[in-house]
Amino acid sequence: MMKETLTSRERVLRAIEHKPVDRTPIDLGVHYSTGISAYAYQDLRRYLGLPEKKIEVIDTFQFLARVDEDVLERFHCDCMLFHPGYPSTRTWKPRGNYEFEISNAINFTIEDDGAWVFSGKRNGRMKSPAGGYFFDGVGFDTWDSELDYVTEVAKHVEKIYKETDYFTLFVGGSTAHFSDHPDYLVKLMLEPEEIEKQCERGHEWNLQSTGDIINKCGNYIQGLCMGADLGTQIAPFVRPAIFADLIAPWIKKYIDFVKANSDYKIFFHTCGAMEPFIPILIECGVDIINPVQVSCKNMEPFALKKNYGDKICFWGGGCDTQGALNSGTPEQVADNVRYLMSALAPNGGFVFNQVHNVMGNVPPENIVAMLDTAYEESWKYGM
Numbered sequence: 001m002m003k004e005t006l007t008s009r010e011r012v013l014r015a016i017e018h019k020p021v022d023r024t025p026i027d028l029g030v031h032y033s034t035g036i037s038a039y040a041y042q043d044l045r046r047y048l049g050l051p052e053k054k055i056e057v058i059d060t061f062q063f064l065a066r067v068d069e070d071v072l073e074r075f076h077c078d079c080m081l082f083h084p085g086y087p088s089t090r091t092w093k094p095r096g097n098y099e100f101e102i103s104n105a106i107n108f109t110i111e112d113d114g115a116w117v118f119s120g121k122r123n124g125r126m127k128s129p130a131g132g133y134f135f136d137g138v139g140f141d142t143w144d145s146e147l148d149y150v151t152e153v154a155k156h157v158e159k160i161y162k163e164t165d166y167f168t169l170f171v172g173g174s175t176a177h178f179s180d181h182p183d184y185l186v187k188l189m190l191e192p193e194e195i196e197k198q199c200e201r202g203h204e205w206n207l208q209s210t211g212d213i214i215n216k217c218g219n220y221i222q223g224l225c226m227g228a229d230l231g232t233q234i235a236p237f238v239r240p241a242i243f244a245d246l247i248a249p250w251i252k253k254y255i256d257f258v259k260a261n262s263d264y265k266i267f268f269h270t271c272g273a274m275e276p277f278i279p280i281l282i283e284c285g286v287d288i289i290n291p292v293q294v295s296c297k298n299m300e301p302f303a304l305k306k307n308y309g310d311k312i313c314f315w316g317g318g319c320d321t322q323g324a325l326n327s328g329t330p331e332q333v334a335d336n337v338r339y340l341m342s343a344l345a346p347n348g349g350f351v352f353n354q355v356h357n358v359m360g361n362v363p364p365e366n367i368v369a370m371l372d373t374a375y376e377e378s379w380k381y382g383m
Helices: 008-016 038-048 069-074 149-163 182-190 192-220 240-246 248-261 275-284 301-308 330-344 364-381
Strands: 055-059 089-092 100-103 107-110 116-119 125-128 136-138 223-227 265-269 288-290 313-315
Touching: 038 055, 038 069, 038 364, 149 192, 182 192, 182 240, 192 240, 192 248, 223 248, 240 248, 240 275, 248 265, 248 275, 275 301, 301 330, 330 364
Parallel strands: 055 100, 223 265, 265 288, 288 313
Antiparallel strands: 089 100, 107 116, 116 125, 125 136
């Protein structure tokens, strides 16, 4: 029987820093791209025979659940979500025996064809088709409270820090200055001077927002997140040289500010075929890349580890959600986890997580196979 010698928080921090760990750390739900659909989560709890409880939705549009501590413990997870929960909630029953707690800021209606519509009290409208698992449309503020969000986060992460040994990080609160919206991509090519002005404004907002987070959350969080999807399934959205010239200097300037004023790690979320950007992000001071979309072009895991594994932490890439996890058998899921961990986990610099979120129709037995195998394999990579 292997024995843990590190706390979860120590384990994650040491993995990020490429220091020896007792086992590979495991995450489910510390970020809005490392989590699990509320539908799949309710199915999973019932499959495991855990007590019935209210399923709290903390990302309304991707429709992600808060992962409760009994599930984190069951799967030996090392991270906990920073979100404090909505000040006021209401129960939503979309179909069958599914029942969720959602923000009271949401108005919901059902259309004649069975589609659900979520709308804000002032603006915004999101839609999920009949039988759907998440929403698309124009987003809106689901906090909608006079309570200051960062202050409420600070209270929650203080509790996590003092009462548990989980790692946590703040999601949001900064912009990475890049968008995959077609209008933005055209402007990037034709109006670089306007992009420069946008970046300057965004940087000023970043400093104000992040300064507030640092002041209120202190060392109760261990990281900050930035995010911008840089790739499609087969190629980057733009030439890396354009990104390096126009966008990267502002990211570096922001990260320099964060590291001069805190010990936070920088978690950068970017989907797609983004391998050419990794050296640029390393130069900017990024500590962590997520979700490591290994099914995309030029994202072969052994090559990623060989070329960048000593310079950056890969957070994700541990199970292919576009293949094995969604459509394979539990045995195929386990084989996929073993293969991907054999590529990414050796010599540290890796936190196990599936590629992006677990979708709503993933069978619970596949989720169990993924996380149980990750824990079994994690001991192979302790140092």
